[in-house]
Every structure is written in C-alpha cells, then in structure tokens.
Amino acid sequence: MATQETLPAPTSTRTGAPRPRSTTATRAPYAFIAPFYVLFVLFMLVPIVASLYLSLTSWAGLGAPEWIGLRNYANLFTDSSFHKALVNTLLYVAVAVVVIVPVSLLLATALNARGLRARDAFRVTYFVPMVVSPIIVALIFSLVFDQNYGLANSLLHALFGLGGVDWLGDPTIAKVAISLVMLWRWAGYLTIFFLAGLQNVPKDLYEAAALDGAGWWRSFTSVTLPALKPVTAFVAVTSFISAAQIFDEPFLLTQGGPSDQTLSVAMFIYRAAFQRQQFGYAAAGGVVLFVVVFLVSQGFNRLLGIGRSS
Amino acid sequence: MTTSTLTRPAPPSTGTRRSRPSGGRVLLYVTLTVLALAFLAPLLWAVSGSFKPRGDIFSVPVQVLPSHPTLENYRNLLTTQPFWAWFGVSTLVAVVATVVSVFVCAMAGFGFAKYTFRGKRLLFSVMFSSLSVPFAVILVPLFVLLVKTGLGSPWFALIVPWVAPAFGIFMMQQYIVQSVPDDVLEAARIDGCGELRTFLTIVLPLLRPSLGALAVWTFLQSYNSFLWPLVIVSDTDRATIPLGLQTLFLSENRSYDLVLAGAVLATVPTILVFLLLRKQLLEGLAAGAVKG
Numbered sequence: 001m002a003t004q005e006t007l008p009a010p011t012s013t014r015t016g017a018p019r020p021r022s023t024t025a026t027r028a029p030y031a032f033i034a035p036f037y038v039l040f041v042l043f044m045l046v047p048i049v050a051s052l053y054l055s056l057t058s059w060a061g062l063g064a065p066e067w068i069g070l071r072n073y074a075n076l077f078t079d080s081s082f083h084k085a086l087v088n089t090l091l092y093v094a095v096a097v098v099v100i101v102p103v104s105l106l107l108a109t110a111l112n113a114r115g116l117r118a119r120d121a122f123r124v125t126y127f128v129p130m131v132v133s134p135i136i137v138a139l140i141f142s143l144v145f146d147q148n149y150g151l152a153n154s155l156l157h158a159l160f161g162l163g164g165v166d167w168l169g170d171p172t173i174a175k176v177a178i179s180l181v182m183l184w185r186w187a188g189y190l191t192i193f194f195l196a197g198l199q200n201v202p203k204d205l206y207e208a209a210a211l212d213g214a215g216w217w218r219s220f221t222s223v224t225l226p227a228l229k230p231v232t233a234f235v236a237v238t239s240f241i242s243a244a245q246i247f248d249e250p251f252l253l254t255q256g257g258p259s260d261q262t263l264s265v266a267m268f269i270y271r272a273a274f275q276r277q278q279f280g281y282a283a284a285g286g287v288v289l290f291v292v293v294f295l296v297s298q299g300f301n302r303l304l305g306i307g308r309s310s
Numbered sequence: 311m312t313t314s315t316l317t318r319p320a321p322p323s324t325g326t327r328r329s330r331p332s333g334g335r336v337l338l339y340v341t342l343t344v345l346a347l348a349f350l351a352p353l354l355w356a357v358s359g360s361f362k363p364r365g366d367i368f369s370v371p372v373q374v375l376p377s378h379p380t381l382e383n384y385r386n387l388l389t390t391q392p393f394w395a396w397f398g399v400s401t402l403v404a405v406v407a408t409v410v411s412v413f414v415c416a417m418a419g420f421g422f423a424k425y426t427f428r429g430k431r432l433l434f435s436v437m438f439s440s441l442s443v444p445f446a447v448i449l450v451p452l453f454v455l456l457v458k459t460g461l462g463s464p465w466f467a468l469i470v471p472w473v474a475p476a477f478g479i480f481m482m483q484q485y486i487v488q489s490v491p492d493d494v495l496e497a498a499r500i501d502g503c504g505e506l507r508t509f510l511t512i513v514l515p516l517l518r519p520s521l522g523a524l525a526v527w528t529f530l531q532s533y534n535s536f537l538w539p540l541v542i543v544s545d546t547d548r549a550t551i552p553l554g555l556q557t558l559f560l561s562e563n564r565s566y567d568l569v570l571a572g573a574v575l576a577t578v579p580t581i582l583v584f585l586l587l588r589k590q591l592l593e594g595l596a597a598g599a600v601k602g
Contacts (some may be wrong), residue, residue, distance in 0.1 A: 028505035029430075032421030035414045036437065036474040043452060043471035044440055050451035061454070107345070111336055124588055125346045131584045132353065133534035135552040136573040139559055140356045143566065149368035151355055188349060196596030237442075245444040246333060247537050252556070266446035266537070273450045286447040297442035 032157050042299070056285035061277055072284035082285065085268040088175070089244060092264060095179045096186070096243035101236055104187050108194030109224070123195065126188030134185075142168065145253075168254050171261035178249050178262055185249075186242075190235050197225070197231035204302030224255045233304035236298055244293045265289050353577075360384070360570040366567055383571035393572060395547055396554035401579060403468045403550065404532040411473040411528045412521050418474070419482025420513055424495060440476045445537070453541050467542045468550070472532065478524050484597055485520040486513070523594020526587045530580055551576045 055072055057065035074083045080290035107126065111119055129137065144151040145167035159165035167177045176206060201224065209219040225232075250256055256263035256271070273282035359367045360383055362376040387393055422434055454470065456462045461470075490513055498508045514521075539550045546557065555572050558565050584591065 009523040022460075026427065029421040029425035029427045032417045032509070033433065033437075036476075036479060037433070039414075039471070039474040040437070040440060042441060044448060047448035047451035048443065050455065054451060054454075110338060110342060116338070122342050122346055123592065124585075126349050127355065127588075127592065128581070128584070129349055131530060131580045132577055133552050134536050135556050135559075136356075136577060139555065139569055139573055140352045142353070143359070143367070144352055146368070151352070184352070184396055185347065192592050192596055196593070211489075213548070216385060241442050241444070245446050247446065252536075266444070269446045269449060270541075271538070273453075279450055279454065282450050284452060285589040286444075289444050293440055293444050295437075298439065301438075301442075 009142055016258070051283045051286050052101065054280050055287045056284075057280040058278075059280045061279055065280060068280070072281050073288075075281065076284055081260050081263065082265075082268055085263045085265045085285075088250075088261070088263055089265045090245065091175060092179070092182065092246050093243040095182060096239040097236055099179070100183050100186050101190060101232070101239055103183065104190035104235070105194050105228070105232070107187060107191045108198055109220070111191065111195055112198040123188075123192070126191055128188070129185045132187040135252060136250035137181065138249060141177075142253055143271060145177050171258055174254050174258065174262050178253060181249050181253065182243070182246070184240070190239065191237050193231055194228065197228045201227040230304070231302065237300045237304075240300070241297055242292060244289065289292055330550065356570055357574055360567075360574045362567075364567040367570070383567040386576070387568045387571045387575075389574070391549075391554065391558065391568065392547055393554065393575070396549050396551045397576070399464065399468075399548055400533055400550040400552075400576075403465070404529050407469045407532040408525050408528045411467070411475065411478060412525050414474045414591060415478035415482045416514065416517055416521065417509065419484075419486050420490075420509055422479070422483045423486035424490065424492070424525050437476050437479060441480070449537070449541065450458060456542070462542060464543050464545075464548050465541075468532075468539060472535075475528070475531070478528065479593060479602055481524055481597070482517070482520065483529075485594070488597070489520075490516050514596055517589040519590050520597070522587050522590035526591040527595065529583055 054065060056067060056069055058068045058072070059065035079214045111122055116122075147153065147164065147166050147169065150167070152167060153163045153165055156165065166173060168174050177220050205223045205227070206219055209223050214222065245266045246264050247270065250262045251267050251270070254262045256267050266289070269285045269289070272278045272285060322436065326406050358374065358376055361377055361379045361381070362373070363380055363382065365557065366373060366376060417439070422430070422437075423565070453462075456471075458465050461467060494512060494516075495508060498512050503512070534552065535550075536552045536556075540556070543549055543553055546554070546564055549557070558569050558572065
C-alpha cells in the first residue's frame with residue numbers, strides 16, 4: 001500500500017540509471033515515447049494551432065474561412081453571454097478549489113483516524129459517484145432537484161417543513177445545485193489522494209508534536225498541512241483544470257439556464273460551434289480559455305514543483 | 311525517516327486504546343455514515359425508481375422501496391430502444407481504447423523513467439503540460455480535422471485520439487521509477503535481451519498492479535465520456551450509452567422510467583470493473599500524487 005519512505009530505495013542514486021551503450025539503446029527511448037508524440041502532434045498540437053488560426057476567421061464550416069483578424073476577440077469582449085460564462089466558470093473553479101478541496105482534506109483526515117474500522121468500505125463508497133457516468137448523474141439529479149416531486153424538496157419538507165425550492169430554475173440556487181453535484185461527484189475522488197498523502201506522513205512527527213504538547217489543531221496545522229503540501233498542490237491544480245472546463249453538469253442539468261446563469265465557457269464554445277455554426281467565434285473562446293488555464297496551471301506547477309521529471 | 315532509536319515501539323496499532331468508545335469516536339462514525347448515505351442515496355433512489363411504475367417514481371412522500379415492483383421499465387427500454395447497440399458501441403470502444411492506451415502509456419512511462427536521453431526534460435514537460443490543455447479548446451478544430459479527413463467515423467474518432475493520455479504516462483512513469491529496479495534491466499541487457507524484449511518480457515509483468523489501475527481509469531474515462539461523442543456521433547444506431555440516454559431524456563415526453571432503467575443497466579459494467587479492481591485503482595491513482 002503506502003510506499004514506505006523508510007525503505008532504502010533500490011534506485012536511490014539517479015546517476016545509476018542504465019547508460020546507453022549501443023545505438024539501439026540510444027534510439028530505444030525515442031521509440032518508446034514516439035507513439036505518444038505522434039498522437040500528441042496529430043490530435044493536440046495541430047488542433048491547437050488550427051484553433052489559433054480559426055479564431056482569426058469567420059467560418060460557418062462551409063467554404064473557406066474568411067480572415068477577420070481580431071474581430072472575434074473584440075466581440076467576445078462585449079458578448080454578455082461570454083461574460084456570464086466566464087464569471088460562472090470562475091465560480092465553479094472557486095467552488096472546486098475553495099470548497100471541494102478542503103472538504104476532501106477534512107474527509108481524508110477523518111478517514112485517517114487511528115484504528116478506524118471499515119475505512120476501506122467508506123473510501124470505496126465515497127468514490128462510487130466518480131464511477132457513474134455524468135449523464136446518469138445529471139439525470140438522477142434532475143429528478144432529485146425536481147421542484148414538486150424531487151427527493152431534495154421531499155427531504156427538506158420532511159425534515160424542516162420547507163419545500164418548493166426551485167433548484168434548477170432560480171438563477172442563484174441553480175448555481176448552488178450545480179456546485180452540490182460537483183461536490184458529490186468529486187469529493188470522494190479527491191479524498192483518495194489526500195488519504196494516500198496522510199498515510200505517508202511519518203508517525204513520529206505526530207508523536208514529537210504530541211510530546212511538545214500540541215493539540216489536534218496544532219498538529220494538524222504544523223505537521224499535517226506542511227507534509228501534505230505536494231499532494232494539495234496536485235489536487236488543487238487538477239481540480240482547477242477540471243472545473244475550468246466543466247461542461248456535463250450545467251449542460252445536462254440546466255442547459256446553461258435560466259438565461260445563461262449557469263452557462264460555462266466550455267458550454268459557450270459548444271453552443272457557438274455546434275448550435276450556431278460560428279466555428280471561428282467558438283475557437284476564439286477556446287483560445288481565451290486555453291491561455292487562462294494554461295498560464296494559471298503553469299504558474300502553479302512552477303511555484304509548487306509538480307511533475308518535475310525526477 | 312532516519313531510524314529513530316529514541317521512540318518507543320509503535321503503539322498497538324490494531325486495538326482501540328480505549329475500551330469504551332469516546333464521544334469523538336461516536337461522532338466520527340456517525341458523520342462518516344451519514345456522508346456515506348448521502349453519497350449513495352441518489353444512486354439507490356435511481357435503482358429503486360427503475361423498478362417503479364412510471365406514476366410512482368415521483369410519488370410524494372418518496373417511496374424508498376417500490377411498492378409495486380415491476381420490470382416494465384426494463385422491458386420497454388429493451389424493446390423500444392436500441393439499448394444493446396449503444397451498449398455494444400460503448401463497451402467495445404472502451405475496451406479497445408483501454409488495451410491500446412495501457413500499452414502506449416506503459417511504453418512512454420518506461421522511456422521516461424529508465425533512460426537518459428537528449429531532450430528528455432523538454433519532451434517530458436511538453437507531455438506534462440498537455441495535461442493542462444482544456445479539451446474545449448481542441449474540440450472545434452479536432453472535429454473539423456477528423457470530419458474533413460474522412461476519419462470522423464465513430465470507431466476511429468472515439469478511440470484513436472484518446473489512447474495516449476498524459477495522465478496515464480505520468481502515472482506509469484511514477485510507478486516504474488519506484489518499482490522496476492535498474493539491476494533487473496542491466497541483467498537482461500547483459501544476457502543479450504533487446505530493449506523491446508526487455509520491456510515486453512520483464513518490465514510489463516512487473517507493472518501488473520499499476521496497469522490494472524490505469525486500465526480501470528481509462529475504461530471509465532472512455533465509457534463515461536459525453537461531450538466528444540455528442541459532437542462526433544450523429545447516427546443514433548451508433549450512439550454510445552450516454553448519448554442514447556441523453557436523447558431519451560430530452561425527448562418530448564421525458565421518458566424518466568426508461569432512462570432510469572437504462573441508467574442502471576449502463577452503470578453495471580463500470581461498477582463491476584470498479585469493484586473488482588478498486589484496490590489497484592485507488593492506490594494507483596494515489597501513487598502519482600504522493601510522489602509527484
């Protein structure tokens with residue numbers, strides 16, 4: 001299970017890596033990584049470049065794209081739908097990073113309690129929502145959030161005598177509803193990473209903290225949090241990237257409504273391209289999203305040193 | 311950590327140190343159980359709903375168990391919709407994508423983990439950076455590219471562009487660094503084993519646990535994907551399950567009864583795969599983050 005940090009690592013010295021000594025060996029690594037790069041170039045690099053080009057054109061998918069320079073970007077600037085999509089996506093990102101990540105950390109801390117029984121049963125149960133397809137999640141939650149008959153309002157009514165909440169129709173509450181679905185879907189998944197991180201924290205650090213008279217909170221902040229920094233960084237960046245491109249939940253639950261109040265950038269792009277045939281405009285939206293996500297996550301990675309080839 | 315001589319022998323790890331459960335303990339178990347219910351309730355409600363007559367799905371108060379259990383929804387779904395065709399497409403696509411992807415990722419992971427070569431740093435960071443390219447960005451040009459080149463057929467488009475996920479390569483690389491000793495590779499080379507044969511006969515078998523993890527992850531990704539099939543598949547008979555169900559769901563009369571039955575059937579493979587390989591998946595996922 002947890003890779004013991006105490007093991008005298010067999011491959012401790014990086015210099016001990018096998019040295020290429022024949023031409024086969026020098027060519028071998030390239031052969032091993034080649035399939036990835038072929039696919040990467042064809043299906044990612046070429047599309048990205050094409051996206052940059054398309055974003056400078058007006059194109060409905062037929063005939064030749066018409067060059068219009070930066071006009072798409074100028075239009076995005078003044079498009080209120082795009083503004084809403086940006087703001088909403090920012091909100092989804094905030095929910096992911098500021099709410100879901102800490103909740104997952106708390107959940108993992110609870111699951112890491114010493115001598116906890118049925119830990120694996122809990123862990124597996126919390127993960128199950130991630131296994132279920134988004135359309136099915138959306139379908140189930142659109143029933144759960146039904147204003148008149150849904151499970152959510154039935155429960156509210158039974159427990160507090162409240163009810164009639166318009167979960168998917170009210171602009172503010174619809175955002176809450178989507179956030180709740182995100183929480184439901186992601187929390188157990190992220191917990192897995194934190195739990196693994198926690199199990200790798202050396203026990204003697206806690207004992208040392210306890211000897212120094214640190215309480216639960218103190219040892220959480222001065223032992224747990226610093227030890228979890230790499231995991232937290234990883235989880236925060238991946239959550240950020242996933243939330244920034246959220247599509248399924250708003251598309252399926254609210255179709256972006258009411259009046260674009262739950263629209264996300266990915267949905268905006270989809271709608272522009274495949275419902276309005278504005279391929280150039282959609283591409284421009286994509287480029288904006290790309291620049292923001294790429295810069296922010298590169299910044300994170302640089303700052304926190306994730307994914308350095310060891 | 312360093313071998314500490316002053317710490318006492320580890321506290322008895324198995325037993326609870328107190329004989330009576332403390333208040334904190336009770337609260338912990340109650341919280342964890344309530345949460346477990348919250349995570350499962352919507353799913354169980356859907357399963358129960360799939361066995362209810364249409365009128366009962368929305369009955370108030372909510373029926374936990376169907377009062378008149380029926381298989382009618384399943385029968386209607388299977389007789390009026392090409393469900394098995396959707397199921398076939400989804401499963402076949404996911405299986406092929408998984409097999410190929412696991413192989414490609416293991417190869418690339420091995421290349422990065424066990425060789426030093428010119429340009430390694432740059433190539434690695436290019437690979438890793440591709441993790442932060444939002445799919446929505448390449449959605450439009452990729453669609454155009456595949457359709458214009460005549461490669462837009464579902465079989466090609468649903469599989470080929472997705473068989474080399476950077477996440478999988480990263481996961482493999484992390485795992486290989488930890489679990490494939492250099493000495494073994496050296497020994498194989500001295501015995502005159504070629505690089506490819508070393509990979510196939512020595513490295514791959516050592517990777518079995520993490521290959522399982524990656525396989526589950528890829529299977530779930532492929533089987534559950536929604537946006538890309540939505541864009542690329544236009545023919546209902548070649549739809550994947552999520553697409554088929556979405557069409558049903560958005561149809562005029564909102565066939566909740568059929569969709570619920572379909573949802574339950576569609577989830578069976580993923581839940582099965584997950585339950586069978588859950589240990590490997592959960593630990594495989596975790597390994598990358600912890601070491602990363």
